Amino acid sequence: MEEGNDDSHGWNLTESDPGVFTELLKTLGVPLIVDDLYSLDPESLAALQPLHALIFLFKWISTSGDGPSATSGGEYDRDFPGFFAHQVVNNACATLAVLNALGNIPSLTTGPQLAELNSFTTGMDPQTRGMVITSADWLREAHNSLTPPNAISLDGLGLPKSSEDAYHFVVYLPIMGSLYELDGLKQFPVRHGSYETSGEGWVKKARETIERRIATYPGGALEFSLLALRDDPLPLLEAQLSSLQASNQHSEAAEIVVKISNENTKRQRWAFENSLRRHNHVGLAHALVAALAKAGKLENAKESAKKAMKDRIEVRRAKGADMSDD
Amino acid sequence: MADILLAFKAGRAFRRENTNTVEPSPVKGAIILTAGEDGLFHFTWKNRTTGVVDEDLILFPSDASFVKVSGRTYVLKFSSSNQRHFFWLQDASTARDEEFVNNINKLLEDPEADLIWNTAASTSQPQASTSTQATSSTAPISSTAPLIPPEQLAQLQALLSGQRSPAAPEYSLTDILTPANLTPLFNSHPELIPTLFPHLPPDLPTPPSAEALQRIINSPQFRSAVSNFDQALRTGMLGELVRALGLPEEAGTGIEPFLRAVQAQADKDRSSGGSEDRMDTD
Numbered sequence: 001m002e003e004g005n006d007d008s009h010g011w012n013l014t015e016s017d018p019g020v021f022t023e024l025l026k027t028l029g030v031p032l033i034v035d036d037l038y039s040l041d042p043e044s045l046a047a048l049q050p051l052h053a054l055i056f057l058f059k060w061i062s063t064s065g066d067g068p069s070a071t072s073g074g075e076y077d078r079d080f081p082g083f084f085a086h087q088v089v090n091n092a093c094a095t096l097a098v099l100n101a102l103g104n105i106p107s108l109t110t111g112p113q114l115a116e117l118n119s120f121t122t123g124m125d126p127q128t129r130g131m132v133i134t135s136a137d138w139l140r141e142a143h144n145s146l147t148p149p150n151a152i153s154l155d156g157l158g159l160p161k162s163s164e165d166a167y168h169f170v171v172y173l174p175i176m177g178s179l180y181e182l183d184g185l186k187q188f189p190v191r192h193g194s195y196e197t198s199g200e201g202w203v204k205k206a207r208e209t210i211e212r213r214i215a216t217y218p219g220g221a222l223e224f225s226l227l228a229l230r231d232d233p234l235p236l237l238e239a240q241l242s243s244l245q246a247s248n249q250h251s252e253a254a255e256i257v258v259k260i261s262n263e264n265t266k267r268q269r270w271a272f273e274n275s276l277r278r279h280n281h282v283g284l285a286h287a288l289v290a291a292l293a294k295a296g297k298l299e300n301a302k303e304s305a306k307k308a309m310k311d312r313i314e315v316r317r318a319k320g321a322d323m324s325d326d
Numbered sequence: 327m328a329d330i331l332l333a334f335k336a337g338r339a340f341r342r343e344n345t346n347t348v349e350p351s352p353v354k355g356a357i358i359l360t361a362g363e364d365g366l367f368h369f370t371w372k373n374r375t376t377g378v379v380d381e382d383l384i385l386f387p388s389d390a391s392f393v394k395v396s397g398r399t400y401v402l403k404f405s406s407s408n409q410r411h412f413f414w415l416q417d418a419s420t421a422r423d424e425e426f427v428n429n430i431n432k433l434l435e436d437p438e439a440d441l442i443w444n445t446a447a448s449t450s451q452p453q454a455s456t457s458t459q460a461t462s463s464t465a466p467i468s469s470t471a472p473l474i475p476p477e478q479l480a481q482l483q484a485l486l487s488g489q490r491s492p493a494a495p496e497y498s499l500t501d502i503l504t505p506a507n508l509t510p511l512f513n514s515h516p517e518l519i520p521t522l523f524p525h526l527p528p529d530l531p532t533p534p535s536a537e538a539l540q541r542i543i544n545s546p547q548f549r550s551a552v553s554n555f556d557q558a559l560r561t562g563m564l565g566e567l568v569r570a571l572g573l574p575e576e577a578g579t580g581i582e583p584f585l586r587a588v589q590a591q592a593d594k595d596r597s598s599g600g601s602e603d604r605m606d607t608d
Contacts, residue, residue, distance in 0.1 A: 148551060271531040276542060279527035281551035284542070286571050287525045288503050289585065291518045293592035295511055298502075298585065305501035 011091040011140055012147035015277070016057050016167050018227060019270030020146045021098065027142040029111020030102060033233075037226035040207040042200055050231045053101040053173035054206050056213075058224035073212060074181060074192035082175050083118065086130035087184030095143045097169035099133060100182040101229055104175050113138050130184065146277045172210065173229075174202035179209060234263055331433055333358040334426040338371060338381075339399060339412035339563075348399065350414050350563050355380075357413060359433055367437040369402065371413070381411070387437060392430045397562035397579040398423065414561060418495060420580070499556035499581060500549065508543050512536060559584055 014020055021034035034055070035048060045051065083103025087096050102108060103118055110118070117136060121129045133139065171182040174195065179202055181190040195205035214222065237260050244253040292298040336357045339350040354374040362368045362384075369390070371381040383390075383402075390404050398415040415423050432439045512519055516536070523534040532538050542548050558564055564578030568587070571577075577587035 148547075148554075268531060272541070273545070273547065275527040275529045275531060276545050276547035278529070279547075281548050282555055282567070283571070284522065284525035284548070285499070285503060285552050285555050286573075286588065287522050288508060288543070289499075289588045290592055291515070291521065292502070292507065292511060293585075293589045294518060294596065295515045297507070297511055298589055298592075301502045301507045302497060302585065304507065305497035305499075308501040309495065309497045 008091045009089050009134060009140075010144075011089050011134070012144045013091045014094055014143065014147055016094060016169075016225070016227075017273070019273050020277070021094070021227065022270060023146055023274055024095065024098065024142060027111075027145070028102070028114045029109070030114070031109055031232050031235075032102075032229055033231075035228050035230060037228045040210065040226070042204075045200070045203045045207070045228075048228045048230050051203060051228055052105050052231070053171050053229040054203075054210070055097055055101070055227040055229060056170045056172065056210055056224065057167040057227065058170075058222055059167050073209065074179075074190040076186075076188040077180070077191045078188050080180075080189045080191075082180075082189070083121075084126050084129070084182055084189050085121070085133050085184060086126045088127070088130040088134045092134055092140075092143065093167070093169050093184065095139065096130065096133065096184050097171050097182070098229075100184065101171045101173055104173060104180075104182075126188075146274055149278065149280045172206045179205045181209070234260065237263065329361045331359045331361060331437070332426070332429050334422070335374070335416040336371070336400075336413045337416050339414050341410075341412070347566070348395065348412050350399070350561060354416060357430070359430065359437075361437065367433075369434075371411075383411075385434065385437075388435050390434045392427060392434060394427070396565050396575065399563060400427065414563060418560075420562075495560065495581070497581070498553075499559070500553050502585075503543065503552050505540070505544055509540070512539070556581065 018034045018036050025032050025034065032052065037044065037048070037054065083100060085096060085100060085103075087093050099114075102110065102114070113136075117133065117139070121132050124132065168183075168185065173180060173182070178194050179192040181192060183190070192205065192209050195202045210226075214224065237256055241253055241256045241260065244250075244256060289298065292301055333356055335354070337351055337353055337355050339348045341348050356372050356374055358370045358372055358379075360368045360370065366384050367387075369381075369383045369385050370379050372379045386406075389406050390402055392400050392402055395401050395412065398420065400413050400415070402411040402413065403409070415426070417423070519536050519539065522539060526534050526538065526542065530538060558567075559578070559581050562579040564584075565575035566578070568578040568584065569575055573584075573587045573591065577584045
């Protein structure tokens with residue numbers, strides 16, 4: 001590894017994908033999953049209940065102009081008694097956000113290591129808490145387990161990822177009757193005030209707060225997505241299916257079968273993608289080049305690659321873009 | 327201001343503790359040889375991103391030499407001590423590698439070597455009166471021969487202001503391993519598909535199949551890995567890694583050598599293979 005320049009402290013940059021998060025939760029022994037949230041409308045949110053937290057991930061793509069004000073409508077809670085840790089290592093941002101959410105969900109089942117980390121850091125200030133979390137080897141290994149394995153030479157070269165900037169993660173969840181915003185880069189948690197417990201409950205306030213926040217950015221300047229931290233629906237669905245079948249409610253049972261099937265398809269896709277994430281693809285890349293060579297197609301492929309590169313450069317030149325990509 | 331005698335893009339590399347491996351640091355930098363204000367000959371390494379000169383060595387004539395280690399990796403070694411400083415050439419094009427290395431060794435041997443040293447200009451001018459900075463595009467010091475050839479000066483300006491040279495790679499591995507190239511291959515040579523199965527993830531939830539292969543080559547994870555491998559090959563530092571793939575070390579020095587080596591191996595396998603293969607070449 002390069003000397004002195006590496007402030008990742010061994011934390012790799014992960015993809016912000018629900019499959020990655022859900023696998024991390026499994027490793028932490030937590031019976032929750034993370035799903036993509038494409039819309040904040042009441043129906044979409046209701047379908048994901050029981051819902052524990054919303055994760056808002058974003059990056060600014062415009063460098064001009066400031067972001068919104070620090071507390072974006074809420075106020076700092078300097079006496080926050082719950083779990084809040086500062087983000088100390090940038091690459092750990094996703095895992096840190098998850099931990100900030102989990103640490104504030106009452107009566108949550110967790111594995112022993114996470115339970116110990118939580119109790120060990122009780123009473124610590126956010127900065128120290130963040131540092132302790134970031135130095136937990138088992139946690140870092142769990143986090144890194146879904147990034148490509150380091151083939152020695154590739155690791156030492158520290159090759160840049162295609163989008164170098166990490167997304168920033170902010171968690172919204174209900175704590176002690178108020179909607180809180182937990183942002184590891186802010187000094188304190190932000191309290192956005194209380195919510196009506198009837199009807200949609202806290203998610204309504206979360207929707208309003210998040211939409212208000214999005215509206216403060218100039219159009220097109222914000223790239224973001226939303227994730228939902230929720231109970232794993234499969235056990236509940238399977239229980240529902242059993243009871244519906246037992247009471248001969250076949251059409252309702254059929255609907256549940258469809259839901260279970262969709263959920264399983266999604267899990268299979270996640271498992272497939274995670275297996276690709278863990279894999280060192282250099283051997284496959286070599287074998288594919290060799291296959292092209294054996295079939296006598298490598299020369300042509302090379303020529304078409306040259307043409308593709310030329311065309312790409314022409315397009316960039318035409319746009320007057322910066323030519324500094326080696 | 328010091329007179330710049332020679333400059334070219336280079337990164338540093340460091341020996342991994344207790345091993346014989348030297349690992350490159352990806353930081354963009356430049357080796358700059360100067361005749362310092364102190365009248366001494368300086369070998370410096372500058373970080374092109376921060377602009378900071380992180381290494382500044384004073385060298386005496388014929389004490390040091392710049393020797394090739396492998397690929398584009400070189401070591402600055404000394405006869406007077408055990409010091410070793412490793413570097414790797416970072417210019418996108420290898421066309422001038424030899425020229426840089428020859429020139430640097432010339433200067434290490436004799437800082438006043440004919441190359442680009444103008445003794446009248448550098449020793450007679452007090453520093454303050456030199457209106458030039460190294461990045462200026464006006465004729466540097468003397469009205470006789472320019473201290474630095476204009477073409478090199480332009481490159482030097484670009485280099486010192488942190489820009490890369492305009493040379494772009496001719497082609498990339500990511501444009502070779504595309505579905506557009508690979509899918510027809512699977513169709514025309516289905517017998518090659520099982521040869522790929524051993525390279526699929528061992529924990530793939532579905533059994534190896536042509537369909538799984540298609541999904542994989544289209545996946546962002548695979549494409550990102552190919553892109554990384556492509557960039558890694560460009561550094562010329564993958565000698566060890568490609569040996570683990572059963573290829574000669576030369577194959578790790580660039581994209582072109584890699585493809586050549588893979589083709590050579592495929593040809594060798596084919597000619598020593600079964601008679602069915604020979605029939606294909608008629």
